[in-house]
Amino acid sequence: MTDLTSFIAGLPKAELHVHHVGSASPRIVAELAARHEGSSPVPADPALLADYFEFRDFAHFIEIYLSVVDLIRDDEDVRLLTYEIGRELARQNVRYAELTVTPYSSVRRGIAAKAFCEAIEDARIGAARDFGVDLRWCFDIPGEAGLPAAEETLRIALDERPDGLISFGLGGPEIGVPRPQFKPYFDQARAAGLHSVPHAGETTGPETIWDALRELGAERIGHGIAAARDERLMAHLAENGIPLEVCPTSNLRTRAVADIEEHPITTLVAAGVPISVNSDDPPMFGTTLEQEYATAARLLKLDTAGVADLARDAVRHSFRAPEGKAALLAEIDAYTAAQG
Numbered sequence: 001m002t003d004l005t006s007f008i009a010g011l012p013k014a015e016l017h018v019h020h021v022g023s024a025s026p027r028i029v030a031e032l033a034a035r036h037e038g039s040s041p042v043p044a045d046p047a048l049l050a051d052y053f054e055f056r057d058f059a060h061f062i063e064i065y066l067s068v069v070d071l072i073r074d075d076e077d078v079r080l081l082t083y084e085i086g087r088e089l090a091r092q093n094v095r096y097a098e099l100t101v102t103p104y105s106s107v108r109r110g111i112a113a114k115a116f117c118e119a120i121e122d123a124r125i126g127a128a129r130d131f132g133v134d135l136r137w138c139f140d141i142p143g144e145a146g147l148p149a150a151e152e153t154l155r156i157a158l159d160e161r162p163d164g165l166i167s168f169g170l171g172g173p174e175i176g177v178p179r180p181q182f183k184p185y186f187d188q189a190r191a192a193g194l195h196s197v198p199h200a201g202e203t204t205g206p207e208t209i210w211d212a213l214r215e216l217g218a219e220r221i222g223h224g225i226a227a228a229r230d231e232r233l234m235a236h237l238a239e240n241g242i243p244l245e246v247c248p249t250s251n252l253r254t255r256a257v258a259d260i261e262e263h264p265i266t267t268l269v270a271a272g273v274p275i276s277v278n279s280d281d282p283p284m285f286g287t288t289l290e291q292e293y294a295t296a297a298r299l300l301k302l303d304t305a306g307v308a309d310l311a312r313d314a315v316r317h318s319f320r321a322p323e324g325k326a327a328l329l330a331e332i333d334a335y336t337a338a339q340g
């Protein structure tokens, strides 16, 4: 029987909560910083990025995240970044990923929406052809930019409608950014056939998750770890099969959780809440999806069969077409059987 680390490495996986800019590798970030030498606080030396990605608190994380967004100045940067994310996902045997993309943040920095969408679509086609990774997009509203960002994100989603677009989200800080105000935008996105997947309950309490469910029609919740503080909410999520996209190391590094050993993932799973395990912004948090699986396995005391079920759950919670889900579930079964 292979050890857990190599089992996880070879296991075909799906990732449902991973951010576009947040996935820029230190090599790509340094390359973009070097292109814009001197006009950015982001180090152009990959070795210095680990220190740069040390966050005092969540607000500081968003500040650093946006300084990396500032490096993405044209559609070529977008194409390079997105294609390289596909390479990194393939290295981890991720077959399918729903990438959270924030077009507003790039469009307001001067990249035309049409050029932005063409760049991510070129990269999606390239990643499928060259790496065998099937990418889809969630367009998310950067909550810190409020209703103007909601307006623009919805407009881009509906007017440009890139082929890979499947869902509509809301990221950024929750404190001071109540969810109900975004209801009109989520109503229109859902009416246009996009799935609703807002962040909630990452840095605020269960009431933000209730709002996301009741006001935004959430089909999945980004993070949602605060549900562990509300038995009724956990029962609701379990009974209605509403999955949480859990990102353990992210919560530790943004200080949403003080100690990984106390992470709410164990309480959530014990209450029957459906979860997937994700990396969120892997290079910024010094992690990978593989490491997130290893952390979840340790906290949940999973063996290889339990880890394979984590991968199956991510596939089942995804918005992939039924035949795509069946194919990836069959691949996980075949891999697991071959490992003995």
Ligand SMILES: O=c1[nH]cnc2c1ncn2[C@@H]1O[C@H](CO)[C@@H](O)[C@H]1O
Binding pocket: 019, 022, 062, 065, 066, 100, 102, 140, 141, 142, 143, 144, 171, 172, 173, 199, 202, 250, 280, 281
């Ligand atoms: O863990 C996270 N929580 C909330 N927002 C996040 C996270 N990771 C990346 N972002 C991104 O930060 C952007 C800044 O406006 C948001 O749009 C969101 O996509």
